[in-house]
Every structure is written in C-alpha cells, then in structure tokens.
Amino acid sequence: MKAEGAMPVDRQPVDNDPELLGLPVAQRSDSNASRTPVIEARELTKVFTGSKSIFRRNVDDIRAVTKVSLHVDPGSVLGLAGESGCGKSVTAEMLAKLQEPTSGSISYRGEDITHVGGARLSTFRRKVGMVFQSPFDSMNPRWKIADAISEPLRIHKVGDRSERRSAVMEMLERVGLRPAEYYIERYPHELSGGELQRAAVARALILGPDLVIADEPTTMLDVSVRAGILNLLKRMRDEENLAMLFISHDLTTLSYLCDRVAIMYLGRVVEMGPAAGVLGERLHPYTNALAAAVPLEDPDLIRPPVPIIGDLSSASATTQGCAFAPRCPAGGRVCEEEAPELLEVREGHYVACHLHDDSKVVKQ
Ligand SMILES: Nc1ncnc2c1ncn2[C@@H]1O[C@H](COP(=O)(O)OP(=O)(O)O)[C@@H](O)[C@H]1O
Numbered sequence: 468m469k470a471e472g473a474m475p476v477d478r479q480p481v482d483n484d485p486e487l488l489g490l491p492v493a494q495r496s497d498s499n500a501s502r503t504p505v506i507e508a509r510e511l512t513k514v515f516t517g518s519k520s521i522f523r524r525n526v527d528d529i530r531a532v533t534k535v536s537l538h539v540d541p542g543s544v545l546g547l548a549g550e551s552g553c554g555k556s557v558t559a560e561m562l563a564k565l566q567e568p569t570s571g572s573i574s575y576r577g578e579d580i581t582h583v584g585g586a587r588l589s590t591f592r593r594k595v596g597m598v599f600q601s602p603f604d605s606m607n608p609r610w611k612i613a614d615a616i617s618e619p620l621r622i623h624k625v626g627d628r629s630e631r632r633s634a635v636m637e638m639l640e641r642v643g644l645r646p647a648e649y650y651i652e653r654y655p656h657e658l659s660g661g662e663l664q665r666a667a668v669a670r671a672l673i674l675g676p677d678l679v680i681a682d683e684p685t686t687m688l689d690v691s692v693r694a695g696i697l698n699l700l701k702r703m704r705d706e707e708n709l710a711m712l713f714i715s716h717d718l719t720t721l722s723y724l725c726d727r728v729a730i731m732y733l734g735r736v737v738e739m740g741p742a743a744g745v746l747g748e749r750l751h752p753y754t755n756a757l758a759a760a761v762p763l764e765d766p767d768l769i770r771p772p773v774p775i776i777g778d779l780s781s782a783s784a785t786t787q788g789c790a791f792a793p794r795c796p797a798g799g800r801v802c803e804e805e806a807p808e809l810l811e812v813r814e815g816h817y818v819a820c821h822l823h824d825d826s827k828v829v830k831q
Pocket residue numbers: 515529530531549550551552553554555556557558
C-alpha cells in the first residue's frame with residue numbers, strides 16, 4: 468500500500484480546508500484487539516424479478532448480486548470495486564438493510580440481523596451512516612444544511628433543540644465547514660459540491676455510527692476537491708475507529724484509503740484480500756484489466772496490465788463457466804465449462820480463477 472499520508476489521487480488544494488491534505492494517519496489502537504467484524508455478509512444474493520406481464524415484453528430476472536461474502540472489521544476500510552452495474556450499490560444497500568436480500572445472511576457485531584425489524588432495525592440504523600455519490604441529490608434543496616445534518620437526531624429523538632444545534636455546530640467544524648456559524652445558515656445551492664459532500668459526511672456521522680458506507684462519494688466531485696473528501700473520511704475512520712465500506716471504481720483511490728479490497732464482476736466477488744496484495748499482484752485477470760483502465764501510480768505495484776476484451780454488454784452472468792471467460796485474455800476450455808470457486812491462495816487473499824487453482828489446467 469502507499470506510504471501513509473501520501474496522496475496519490477491529486478495534489479490540488481482542498482476546497483476550503485487545505486490542512487486536511489496529507490494529514491498523518493493516527494495509529495489505530497485496536498488493530499488486533501476486537502476481531503468480531505462490525506458487519507459480515509454470508510452468501511448474499513439479490514435477484515430482481517423480471518416482469519411476466521402480458522402487456523409488456525417479458526423481462527428476465529436480474530441476478531444483481533450472487534453469493535457475496537465479505538466482512539468489515541472495526542477501524543478498517545473495505546474497498547469495493549468493479550465496473551458500473553456489477554452490483555456494488557445493491558450489495559451496499561443490502562448491508563445497510565435498505566434492500567432485502569433474496570438469500571444469504573448479514574451479521575452486525577456477530578448478531579444475525581438479516582430479518583430484523585422494529586426497534587432492533589432502528590438501533591442498527593443508528594449505527595450505520597451512508598454517504599452517497601451525489602451530494603446534490605442527497606440534500607433537500609429547501610432545507611438549511613443544519614436541518615439536513617440534524618435530521619437523523621430528530622428521527623431518533625436524540626437531544627433537545629439546543630443540544631442538536633450544538634451537535635451540528637461541532638460536526639460542521641469537524642468536517643472542515645468553518646466557521647460553523649456561517650454554514651449553519653446556508654442552503655444547499657449556496658455550497659460547492661465539495662462543501663455539500665462534507666455536509667453529507669457530517670450527516671452520516673452525527674449519530675456516532677460505527678459503520679460508514681460510502682458509495683462512490685467522490686465520483687461526482689471536481690478532481691480538485693476529491694482529495695479533501697478522501698482525507699476527511701480517512702481522518703474520521705481513525706478518530707472514530709469506524710468500519711467503512713468504500714465503493715469506488717478508481718483503484719488508485721482504493722489503494723490510498725483501503726485496508727482490504729474486494730473486486731466484483733457481474734455480481735460476484737472475484738478477488739478479495741489485503742489492498743496491497745490485491746492491487747499489487749492483481750491475480751484475477753479482471754483486476755488486472757481494471758488496473759489497465761486506471762493505471763496505478765506506484766511503480767512497485769506494476770505488472771503489465773492486460774486490456775480487457777470487449778465490454779460489459781458482451782458479458783453474461785448466466786454462462787455455465789467463469790462469467791469473465793468471454794472477455795478474458797488468459798481463458799481456456801475449463802474456464803468456459805466450469806465456474807471457478809473463490810479460493811484462498813495466500814493468507815487472506817482470495818481469488819476465483821482457474822489460473823490460480825492448481826487442480827485445474829487452463830491451457831493444454
Ligand atoms: N431496483 C432495481 N430493479 C431492477 N434491477 C436493479 C435495481 N437496482 C439495481 N438493479 C440492477 O442490478 C445490477 C447491479 O446494480 P448496481 O448495484 O446499482 O451496480 P453498481 O453500483 O455496481 O454500478 C444492475 O444490472 C442494475 O441494473
């Protein structure tokens with residue numbers, strides 16, 4: 468992984484808070500202490516049922532996510548990457564209990580929450596903060612920023628009016644929206660994209676969650692403010708010992724922020740493990756192809772990336788073999804006939820590819 472504090476994504480000034488750039492990363496106290504994951508998914512699957520109406524063209528079922536198993540430890544960031552439409556957001560929504568899984572299970576701190584409702588669901592919701600791709604869509608244009616940030620406090624009946632105002636003021640300062648007295652009176656249209664996304668981070672953190680799910684939080688922002696948001700998330704992770712699921716299709720961003728990385732292809736995890744191992748070795752041809760699209764900057768990580776063949780439209784999740792086989796530069800007969808399992812090939816590093824399964828002969 469990159470040296471801590473180095474900022475490979477861009478070196479532009481942060482929108483209004485330059486000192487956040489290059490902030491030293493605090494030592495995390497619990498690196499080996501509590502190992503119960505904050506959140507854990509086992510074989511999560513989501514199928515959207517197609518229409519079988521006589522009035523409309525029949526639409527096939529969409530297998531958005533297939534048997535995804537992953538976990539996020541306290542104080543640790545798991546990155547989720549893959550092309551658009553591969554199931555990252557649906558996975559995140561299931562983990563946040565915004566979507567019901569078709570099958571599989573979810574545990575929060577070791578407790579099964581797959582089908583919880585009522586008070587237990589409400590307790591879980593307090594512990595999960597979400598940051599979405601577009602701060603322009605996630606903030607109500609008619610509400611002052613302060614009201615948007617304090618909304619979770621109102622929903623969960625935390626504090627009285629003045630306590631909520633103090634909490635919002637403190638949170639504005641912490642996310643770099645200073646002076647808080649200025650920002651507390653603003654409406655969304657008065658803020659830049661970077662400032663709005665900081666407000667969205669403030670809202671995600673206001674209830675003191677222990678898991679933050681950030682779904683492509685910098686994709687819609689100017690390059691010049693992305694680094695500031697990443698550094699903010701990293702600082703919050705360290706200060707609050709947060710677990711974080713960070714979704715991005717940008718491998719450079721993942722290499723900066725994440726401890727572990729999972730690569731998804733057509734709804735399945737095809738490679739997962741320590742960020743340095745997955746992004747450095749890129750054992751799965753698809754991970755390597757993604758790196759060809761977004762070159763990693765660290766020369767130590769480079770092995771020649773192989774360009775991807777075709778596009779997603781030439782791919783289908785229903786092939787009986789490896790779903791990546793039609794686009795794979797290294798594929799052989801076994802890849803077309805048999806789906807590979809996700810196997811542990813180094814400690815904690817998993818890959819679903821026959822090339823890395825000693826019992827399979829890919830080319831003969
Ligand atoms: N509500 C829905 N109904 C039907 N299909 C959906 C729905 N939400 C997502 N999908 C489909 O599920 C797949 C995965 O979507 P998504 O998780 O949003 O991808 P990503 O976030 O990786 O770009 C896509 O094929 C998408 O069209």
